[in-house]
Each structure stands twice: as structure tokens, then as C-alpha cells.
Amino acid sequence: MGEIRLWRARAAEYRIGKTKSAQRKFMKNPANIMALALAAALAAVARGGESAQTPDLDWREISEIGTEGQAWKGEKFPYPYARIPLKFKDNVTKNVWANSLTPTGMSATFETDSDQIWISREFLHGNPSPFWFGNSGFDLYAADKDGNFRWLATTPIARIKDNSKTYKLSSLLGGKPRMYRVYLPLRNILTSAKIGVKKGSSFKPAPQPAEKPLVFYGTSIVHGAWATHSGLSHPSAIGRMLKMPVVNLGFSGSAQMETGMAETLATIDAAIYVIDATQNMSEKLVRERCEKFLRRLRELRPNTPILVAEEATSATAWYWRDSDGPYLAPKCAAQREIVKRLQSEGDKNLHYIGGEWLFGKDGEASPDNCHPGDLGMKAMAERFAPAIEKILKK
Amino acid sequence: MGEIRLWRARAAEYRIGKTKSAQRKFMKNPANIMALALAAALAAVARGGESAQTPDLDWREISEIGTEGQAWKGEKFPYPYARIPLKFKDNVTKNVWANSLTPTGMSATFETDSDQIWISREFLHGNPSPFWFGNSGFDLYAADKDGNFRWLATTPIARIKDNSKTYKLSSLLGGKPRMYRVYLPLRNILTSAKIGVKKGSSFKPAPQPAEKPLVFYGTSIVHGAWATHSGLSHPSAIGRMLKMPVVNLGFSGSAQMETGMAETLATIDAAIYVIDATQNMSEKLVRERCEKFLRRLRELRPNTPILVAEEATSATAWYWRDSDGPYLAPKCAAQREIVKRLQSEGDKNLHYIGGEWLFGKDGEASPDNCHPGDLGMKAMAERFAPAIEKILKK
Known part of the structure; x- marks a missing residue:
């Protein structure tokens, strides 16, 4: 059991304690106090995690927006975010094929004026790779005035541990259109990955790059x-x-x-x-x-x-x-x-x-x-x- | 279940497959092939992990060698590698006290000519914090000719995931005495941590620093x-x-x-x-x-x-x-x-x-x-x- 899940579980155990004496007993175990402290710290970190109320959102499957990083456009792939098309399955070794099923390096670039960006995703194997942001998280960058993409937010680790399917990746300054880029996780097989923006906001996928990759x-x-x-x-x-x-x-x-x-x-x-x-x-x-x-x-x-x-x-x-x-x-x-x-x-x-x-x-x-x-x-x-x-x- | 544990389990499942047809069936699932690839990669990474045969070792409890990083020498602590002595328990908040039980920042410095350094450790709560090297791993540095401590090895992640209690932290060049420093994990409560060196090798704890910390x-x-x-x-x-x-x-x-x-x-x-x-x-x-x-x-x-x-x-x-x-x-x-x-x-x-x-x-x-x-x-x-x-x- 992961540290955070364990500590969150302990903290939850505390919160649902019905009587003061149960709480006192709980607080006698230093590990439980540590659990509460960490849970509080994580809650603070998870600022961008989830609001109490999910707003009305427009969802778009990333593969339909146009994914950057998937070569061989127009070919059939075993999964929407796999990296080698079916027709090459026999050209490569079994190990390469198995590794090619993850969306490593893929991203979607788009312009929106939404003041929130949400993610909804399905992994093929639940969440077999929870232990770090990079393997299972989505990573959001925003373009600055020179068109350089700079880091903005990553799936909070609490959402990865929870295996949250849908969550707010970032709250944003609203009101003006800006280019964003979302990188997909490095190490899980994705069957679906949707970007959500507030209903009624603008949304324009970046043109597919004309340059060779x-x-x-x-x-x-x-x-x-x-x-x-x-x-x-x-x-x-x-x-x-x-x-x-x-x-x-x-x-x-x-x-x-x-x-x-x-x-x-x-x-x-x-x-x-x-x-x-x-x-x-x-x-x-x-x-x-x-x-x-x-x-x-x-x-x-x-x-x-x-x-x-x-x-x-x-x-x-x-x-x-x-x-x-x-x-x-x-x-x-x-x-x-x-x-x-x-x-x-x-x-x-x-x-x-x-x-x-x-x-x-x-x-x-x-x-x-x-x-x-x-x-x-x-x-x-x-x-x-x-x-x-x-x-x-x- | 952690990614690596899952993949290792799948790889083990493959290895114990009795018949060729069972293996063929196993290899039809791309996730299983990925499991094998990762397990192989991890085995390669775990080079310094464990030999087939544990050599004869001399074990020394780190607290008895002399720990650097534990202030208040000579006081009683709730655990041998805790950071605040019992007499100050009421001076600090419950959360500080709970957090103080981990050996964060502590290290042991010693000279040995052993060609291997081993670790044997007991966490109070099993291994509640497996998800990264720093939280649960031991970290080995060696002194260069100018007396600068430079990184040499960290508990392999496979050993952390396995919750191995005893493992080889590093194989070393034998034959000449050198200063080493082992940093303890950042985030678990340790009840025991022993350094093992080959029986018959030299071992000399560094003098306790005279300087103020x-x-x-x-x-x-x-x-x-x-x-x-x-x-x-x-x-x-x-x-x-x-x-x-x-x-x-x-x-x-x-x-x-x-x-x-x-x-x-x-x-x-x-x-x-x-x-x-x-x-x-x-x-x-x-x-x-x-x-x-x-x-x-x-x-x-x-x-x-x-x-x-x-x-x-x-x-x-x-x-x-x-x-x-x-x-x-x-x-x-x-x-x-x-x-x-x-x-x-x-x-x-x-x-x-x-x-x-x-x-x-x-x-x-x-x-x-x-x-x-x-x-x-x-x-x-x-x-x-x-x-x-x-x-x-x-």
C-alpha cells in the first residue's frame, strides 16, 4: 500500500471517529498524527485538484483534436495513443511492440480562453503505474508571449494515487485565449484521454505541425x-x-x-x-x-x-x-x-x-x-x- | 499494487509457466511482454542488489557507530533514529513530534576496506513509503582524494518494492581503506539500521564532528x-x-x-x-x-x-x-x-x-x-x- 494512500486512509479513519475518546486514542499513535499532517499537506498541494462541484464542461478526445508525437498519420493503431501502427507489428520485436502501446512523448496543443482545464482518462490496466507523476500523470504547459511553452501543472499525486479518472488539471486565469500543451503519461496504456474546458469557452486545436519531427x-x-x-x-x-x-x-x-x-x-x-x-x-x-x-x-x-x-x-x-x-x-x-x-x-x-x-x-x-x-x-x-x-x- | 511489483509478478508468472502453450498464451498479452521487458531492465539496474550467496558479514548498528545529524547527544529518544528527545515531547506540537520520529538527514561516516557494503534495516510500519528511493532507501557516498563525499549508490528500487530487509547496497573496489557515508531514509520510522561489511575487513567510525552543526x-x-x-x-x-x-x-x-x-x-x-x-x-x-x-x-x-x-x-x-x-x-x-x-x-x-x-x-x-x-x-x-x-x- 502506498504511503499516501495509507496516510490518507488513517486520516479518514480519524475524521470519521464518532467520539472524542476514539479521537484521543487515534491521536496517541504518532503514525496517525503523521498521517493527518501529511494528508493536510497533500490537501494543500492538491489545490488544483478538484472542486466540490464539477462545472459544465466540453470534453474533447485528444486523438480527435490531433495528437503530436504519433508518427504514421492515418494508420490503424492498436490503441488510440499507441506509437507503432498495426501494420508494423511483425517488423518489430515483441518487447518493442509491448512498449509501443504507451503514449510516451505524445501531446496535444490547443488554444482556449477557458479558466479551467480538466482531464478525463481511461487506462487499459487500471492504474498499474502509480508511483510517480511522469508515468501516470498529465503535464500541462502554457505558451508565453514569445511562444515558448512553460510548465504550468501536473496531475496532483493524490489524484494518481486515487486513480481519479476525471479531475481538474489546473485552474487558469480566464478571459483571454492562450495556447496550451498537454503531455500524455509516459508509462501506461491509455484507451481514452479527454480534455475538458468550461462550456462556452473558445477551443481551437493548433494546426498540425508542417515541419518534419x-x-x-x-x-x-x-x-x-x-x-x-x-x-x-x-x-x-x-x-x-x-x-x-x-x-x-x-x-x-x-x-x-x-x-x-x-x-x-x-x-x-x-x-x-x-x-x-x-x-x-x-x-x-x-x-x-x-x-x-x-x-x-x-x-x-x-x-x-x-x-x-x-x-x-x-x-x-x-x-x-x-x-x-x-x-x-x-x-x-x-x-x-x-x-x-x-x-x-x-x-x-x-x-x-x-x-x-x-x-x-x-x-x-x-x-x-x-x-x-x-x-x-x-x-x-x-x-x-x-x-x-x-x-x-x- | 505498484507497477514494478505487478510487472515482476507477471514476469514470475511467465517464468514458472510449465508448458510452451502456456508461455505462448502469456506472451499474447502485450502487458505481459512489457512486464518481462521491465523486469529484465530492473534486474540489470539491480546489479548492486543482492548476490546469490550472502557472504560472511560483520554487522554494526548505526546508532552505535555514532550517528551524525541527531542533535542532543546522550538524551533518550523514542526510537534510535528519532530526531527529538523524549524530554522535549511536550515542548513541540503533536504533528512536529510525529514527524520527528523519522531519521531525516541522519548519516553515518566510517572508513573500511571491505569490498561490499550491506544494509539490514527494520521499519516500524513495515514499509509504508515505498514509492521513491529517497523516502525508504539508504544512500551511499564515498570520499574522493580531496575528502569530498560523492554519490556512489542508492537502495535499488526493486529492493524497496520487495521490502527487502537485508541487501547489498554496493559492491566496491576492495583492498584499500576509504571513507564512506550512508544517509538514512527521509520518511520512515526506523527501529534498526545496520551496516554490514565483509568479515575481517577494517572498520573505523569517523570521529564525531567537533564543529557545531x-x-x-x-x-x-x-x-x-x-x-x-x-x-x-x-x-x-x-x-x-x-x-x-x-x-x-x-x-x-x-x-x-x-x-x-x-x-x-x-x-x-x-x-x-x-x-x-x-x-x-x-x-x-x-x-x-x-x-x-x-x-x-x-x-x-x-x-x-x-x-x-x-x-x-x-x-x-x-x-x-x-x-x-x-x-x-x-x-x-x-x-x-x-x-x-x-x-x-x-x-x-x-x-x-x-x-x-x-x-x-x-x-x-x-x-x-x-x-x-x-x-x-x-x-x-x-x-x-x-x-x-x-x-x-x-
Whole structure:
């Protein structure tokens, strides 16, 4: 049982206590007092959570507004917010397919003058992933006067723990139209996701982006593990920084450079492919697959830039290797060697980003020394965004 | 049921499948494949988790080694890792008392040449707070050649979810003695916490610090909410930055400047008191209590520096106020006014730190717009540490 649910339950137990003596008994247990304190704190945090009275709302299914981040427009998908269409099911491994069912990286952008934004959502498996905002929460950004999307609100954790299907994501200043963007959760299979605005308010979906998207293919890191809110996963952050659409093809534990995946990626008309698979591969797999994968992708997309990324330097390398210098793991060396060879054969549009301090230098950017937390996600976005920008301006 | 537990259960279900057809059936459900992928990824992450064979270990209860971060040495506490001694129970509110039972901010520092460090722990309430590393995990740092403690390992999330009582926190390079520091969890009541090293290895507790500690009094923010690992809560980070001992008196939802709390704080011989309570107080409470609190603390500790901190500027102020400039909430203005008055009366050792961008300027530093995540914790540490250093050097 989650901490918050437990503490909320204890607090509820207190509130329904009929007699003063029952309450006194309850208050003798310090854990119960802690429960009340936390419940009160959470209630304060949940400010934007729910009003006593649900106002009259207009609901719109996000897939009908037009989702950003779902490649292959017009194809049939197993779920409205899945990432790979049915016709490619046999092109990819079972693990990639299973991971592709989550709406990772997808968003909806729209203009409204509503003074509240609500969410109504259905997960396929109830709420199997409650333990952090990013995995199960919706993440709201608003455009400032320069058109930059800036963070505004995330599903309150109490709503995630409650498995609330419908809730107020944010109260807003009313009266004037503004652009908003809602990022979908990183790690659950959604069967429905609706945005609600006050009845009678304006609502205009943003035009579908004319630009080609940045396409990220990779591991659980691309999939957004340990980002505290979904909009902070580095592909989404890079999309905001460069003001470009993003397709997130992160497949937890399953990015292993199969040739079928190269062929699948090649069917997307991308601005750039960012390939970030090292962490899911052994040196043997890199030697067997990386070159074939890159050659096949290049064959099918002769002119599209490809940026190959390396596993981030371990923050604990100073300890294990008695040195702060970059340590090049054999599998990373193998991948560098392959990319260099292809470049030397004349591929001018194949690029490489080294792993040195990809998560930054503070040493605390990954709570498990593998997946970046918010510090690591931000550091990655700040490394990738200028590198991509430079490549695209060439 | 937590995501990881669910997925691990599904993966186990697969592994024990007796027949190929049962496995085929299992693999038809994409959620099950996702379970396997995640379980595999977690197994990889849990590298430092557990060996098949537990080696022969010497166990030492941390409270017997000498805990850093527990003020009032020699007093009786309700639990070995509680933060306020029994004799002060009636000086503080019930909520503060309940919150004081957790070992927040405590650590043990020791030298060993063991090539493994193990943890064995008992929580009072099983594991009521499983949902993040920081709340229930132990956090290991190692000293580099300059004596700076740098992050090395955190309880793997799989061990937290399993509620493992005994596990290997980290495999280490053996053969040479080195200083380590283990931070205790932020949010559970510990009845026992033991460090295990390989039998026959050296083990030397660090001498108890001769310096007076930095004493932080505050809200859930000081208590470490949303820090992904316990050593990253900003008081602990500041302690490492300034190489000084820290006492963390963060009480979630309960920092409300009672005069009894000022009297309790004054019994600690602190290098500095950092008072960070605004977020738990209304303007009314600030006006009623802040001046009394500060006057009483000053009366009892005429020469100890006091640094009063303000609530961090909301990252969404640009939206709500149509301005990026600092917004001073009435309760913050009230607190500033009180501190200015006391300063103008001649208190040279009373200092103030404003809330402007205390969580940094990236706008994504707090997933609930109240408690800092890792980005906000780091930004706070980088603001507080030089301010405290400057005050202490005067």
C-alpha cells in the first residue's frame, strides 16, 4: 500500500471517529498524527485538484483534436495513443511492440480562453503505474508571449494515487485565449484521454505541425524513466527548446538495433533520427547489429541526418576507475568505431554524440546510476538540443 | 499494487509457466511482454542488489557507530533514529513530534576496506513509503582524494518494492581503506539500521564532528519531499558542500514557529539556525508568531547566526501575474518586514534569504509547484551554501 494512500486512509479513519475518546486514542499513535499532517499537506498541494462541484464542461478526445508525437498519420493503431501502427507489428520485436502501446512523448496543443482545464482518462490496466507523476500523470504547459511553452501543472499525486479518472488539471486565469500543451503519461496504456474546458469557452486545436519531427529511438532513458513529470523527459524538452515536433520511440529495455526497426524508422519522414540504444546492448550486439542497422537506415533514407548517441559516463567512474576522466566502455568504443568507419566512407549526415557527462557533472543526476532523474534529463536536453540544432542548420 | 511489483509478478508468472502453450498464451498479452521487458531492465539496474550467496558479514548498528545529524547527544529518544528527545515531547506540537520520529538527514561516516557494503534495516510500519528511493532507501557516498563525499549508490528500487530487509547496497573496489557515508531514509520510522561489511575487513567510525552543526528547521521541503535520494535533500547537500555536520529538523506540514519550538531549537549549540517555515504558515500565523519566535530564539542564543528563508517564487508566476519578476506574497512580505525590524533594532546576526528563484529559473524544478524535485533541491543547495558560508566567515 502506498504511503499516501495509507496516510490518507488513517486520516479518514480519524475524521470519521464518532467520539472524542476514539479521537484521543487515534491521536496517541504518532503514525496517525503523521498521517493527518501529511494528508493536510497533500490537501494543500492538491489545490488544483478538484472542486466540490464539477462545472459544465466540453470534453474533447485528444486523438480527435490531433495528437503530436504519433508518427504514421492515418494508420490503424492498436490503441488510440499507441506509437507503432498495426501494420508494423511483425517488423518489430515483441518487447518493442509491448512498449509501443504507451503514449510516451505524445501531446496535444490547443488554444482556449477557458479558466479551467480538466482531464478525463481511461487506462487499459487500471492504474498499474502509480508511483510517480511522469508515468501516470498529465503535464500541462502554457505558451508565453514569445511562444515558448512553460510548465504550468501536473496531475496532483493524490489524484494518481486515487486513480481519479476525471479531475481538474489546473485552474487558469480566464478571459483571454492562450495556447496550451498537454503531455500524455509516459508509462501506461491509455484507451481514452479527454480534455475538458468550461462550456462556452473558445477551443481551437493548433494546426498540425508542417515541419518534419525529431525522431528519438532508444531505451528506457528515451522512454522517460525517472523523469518526475512527462514533459520533462528529454525528447519532449528538446522539442520545446527547438520548437519542433517530436516522436518518442523509447522502448524500455528493448532498443537493440534490429534491422526491422531500422526499416520501421525509415518509413517516418524525419527531420533527424536520434539513435540512443547502447544501454540496452552488449558489445557483442553492438558489433553484430549497429553497422547493419545504420547502413539499412541510410539506404532507405539517403538524406536524413542521423545522430548516434553514446551511453552516459557513469557518475561513479571517479570511484571505480580512480579517475574523473571519461571512461569508454568496450561497447561504446565499438559503436564509435562503426560510426567513424561509415563517416570515413563518406556519410556526411551521420553524427555522433559522446557519453562524457551526458547527465551533467554533479554526480547525482541518476538515482540508480543508469536512468537519469530530472537533473540528468535536463543535462541531456541541454547537450542534445544545440547538437541537433547545429546539424539541422547545415 | 505498484507497477514494478505487478510487472515482476507477471514476469514470475511467465517464468514458472510449465508448458510452451502456456508461455505462448502469456506472451499474447502485450502487458505481459512489457512486464518481462521491465523486469529484465530492473534486474540489470539491480546489479548492486543482492548476490546469490550472502557472504560472511560483520554487522554494526548505526546508532552505535555514532550517528551524525541527531542533535542532543546522550538524551533518550523514542526510537534510535528519532530526531527529538523524549524530554522535549511536550515542548513541540503533536504533528512536529510525529514527524520527528523519522531519521531525516541522519548519516553515518566510517572508513573500511571491505569490498561490499550491506544494509539490514527494520521499519516500524513495515514499509509504508515505498514509492521513491529517497523516502525508504539508504544512500551511499564515498570520499574522493580531496575528502569530498560523492554519490556512489542508492537502495535499488526493486529492493524497496520487495521490502527487502537485508541487501547489498554496493559492491566496491576492495583492498584499500576509504571513507564512506550512508544517509538514512527521509520518511520512515526506523527501529534498526545496520551496516554490514565483509568479515575481517577494517572498520573505523569517523570521529564525531567537533564543529557545531548547521541546524535546519522547516517544512516538508527541509524534510526532503521529492528528492529522489536521501543524500540529495538540500540540507544534506549543503552539509557536504561546506563539510559541516547538519541537523535536519524538517517537519512535513508542521513548521509553524511555535515559541516552544524556538525554545527547543535553542537547546542545540548550533553554528547557525536556518529557519524555513513560510510554506506551512498563513499571513495571519506569520504576523502572530514569527517575531515572537525569532525574539525568543535570539534571547536564548544571543550570538548564534539565524538565517530566515522565504518561500520560493512560484515557477508559474509568469503565468498568473503576467510577469517574470519576483512576486512577494503577503505572508512573505510580512516575514521580511519582521526580520528588517529586528535587524534595524541592532540584531547583526539575523539574516534573510529571499525566495526569488530559490528553486532555480528553469520552471521545472517542482513537480507540484510546491516541493522541489532534484532540480529544485540542487538549486536551493547552490543558493543556501554560499549564503551560509558568508555568514559563518564574518
